Amino acid sequence: MHVAVYLPLLLSVVAPLGARPLAERCEPRLATWLLTASSLILGAATTVSLGLLAVAGLIRVPQLAALGHWSAHTAQHDDPTQLSVSLLAGLLLAGAAVMAARMLWRRARSLAAAAWEAACMPARDGLVVTENDAPDAFALPGLPGRIVVSTGMLHALDESEHDILLAHERAHLTAHHYAFVALAQLGAAANPLLRPLAVAVTYTIERWADENAAASTGDRRRVARTVGKAALAAHHAPALSRMAGAALGIFGIRGHRDRLASAGPVPRRVAALLAPPLRRHPVLTAATAAVLAAAALGAAEAAHDLHLLLATVGVS
Amino acid sequence: MGGQAEGRGPKRANGVREAEILALLQRTDGALTPGEVVERLGGELSYSSVVTILTRMHTKGLLGRVARGRAFAYAPVTDDAGFAARRMHTVLEDRPDRETVLARFADELSDTDAELLRQLLGPDQ
Numbered sequence: 001m002h003v004a005v006y007l008p009l010l011l012s013v014v015a016p017l018g019a020r021p022l023a024e025r026c027e028p029r030l031a032t033w034l035l036t037a038s039s040l041i042l043g044a045a046t047t048v049s050l051g052l053l054a055v056a057g058l059i060r061v062p063q064l065a066a067l068g069h070w071s072a073h074t075a076q077h078d079d080p081t082q083l084s085v086s087l088l089a090g091l092l093l094a095g096a097a098v099m100a101a102r103m104l105w106r107r108a109r110s111l112a113a114a115a116w117e118a119a120c121m122p123a124r125d126g127l128v129v130t131e132n133d134a135p136d137a138f139a140l141p142g143l144p145g146r147i148v149v150s151t152g153m154l155h156a157l158d159e160s161e162h163d164i165l166l167a168h169e170r171a172h173l174t175a176h177h178y179a180f181v182a183l184a185q186l187g188a189a190a191n192p193l194l195r196p197l198a199v200a201v202t203y204t205i206e207r208w209a210d211e212n213a214a215a216s217t218g219d220r221r222r223v224a225r226t227v228g229k230a231a232l233a234a235h236h237a238p239a240l241s242r243m244a245g246a247a248l249g250i251f252g253i254r255g256h257r258d259r260l261a262s263a264g265p266v267p268r269r270v271a272a273l274l275a276p277p278l279r280r281h282p283v284l285t286a287a288t289a290a291v292l293a294a295a296a297l298g299a300a301e302a303a304h305d306l307h308l309l310l311a312t313v314g315v316s
Numbered sequence: 317m318g319g320q321a322e323g324r325g326p327k328r329a330n331g332v333r334e335a336e337i338l339a340l341l342q343r344t345d346g347a348l349t350p351g352e353v354v355e356r357l358g359g360e361l362s363y364s365s366v367v368t369i370l371t372r373m374h375t376k377g378l379l380g381r382v383a384r385g386r387a388f389a390y391a392p393v394t395d396d397a398g399f400a401a402r403r404m405h406t407v408l409e410d411r412p413d414r415e416t417v418l419a420r421f422a423d424e425l426s427d428t429d430a431e432l433l434r435q436l437l438g439p440d441q
Contacts, residue, residue, distance in 0.1 A: 106411075107417070110411045113411065172419040177419055224437070231422035231433060234424070234425075260432070266425055266429060270433060
């Protein structure tokens, strides 16, 4: 219970720094898997660490130690864990458990509601068109799911762009992207430090679906244009600010690269589609695997230490 | 419409009354005439306002109707895509995680994002 138990906690501080590079530089499907696994494994490992720290402290309280026939006295000698650290760990653990349970409950109910809506919706080939002038399109998870497109969105795009839109939304449903998002968010609910990983997953599933649409239509540029066109159609920018920006020549002074770093997901998706396709990034993949292995080993080692401690302090 | 619609009961928005009547029709097997609707609502609305609301809902495509005697009998249109389409506006509406459950094709843009996008796509867009 010396260093190992703190390793998952330390890694969950460091790992989120890798979320953005992974999302931007690695092929999106692999990136989604790596980010989701990272969030889940680090979330689980930190929860285990908090639990071990809490137990190690609690057995030093004589009344609690008596319950397990342990010697609180020996525990106070043999275990380096401070009681204050244990108490803090116990509180964080309780918080993590409550947040994770709440998130799971909410998401399960939302997904069930979505599946119910989808099942109630008469659709041809899983497509539902809503009469609405506001351009909108989304995938509704279910068994099977539905693709919902407003008439406003259909009018904003031409025929071949409709195919791209449908290919993108179909990719979300067939690859179960909502499950990746939910699992990544579960890890982040247990450990809020991991939130950047969950945010990155909501981006990489869009990139994954974009690349699927590009593969099925064979034209990445066209997908980029369709995504941009749909987003601009849905955007009601006040004409004044647009004019002012152009008139002042604010745009184009700095390179696209700098401005993309702070931009929202849509421009980054479009830029990624206009750039050459990304490959699997062996260095980032190996780094992620190393971090996850270290976190898992740290948690396992700490659990083993606690086991030894309990054996030492056992009275019977 | 007008004064008579607000004649009895508390003044309520049309949407609320429509929803109330729609719920009643969905609970009922088969179609109901305006008279039957008035009866089942317990005299909350006058006959003429019920006729007005039913006619409006029929025009919107929410209800189908068949002639029964001298009146029409109304029933919800459940097997019609148009009905599902209207319902869609409320999909997961009050769920806190709505945005993460529904995968949108294009997220909302800020003004700077929109400008950047126009530049990325060039003049042909």
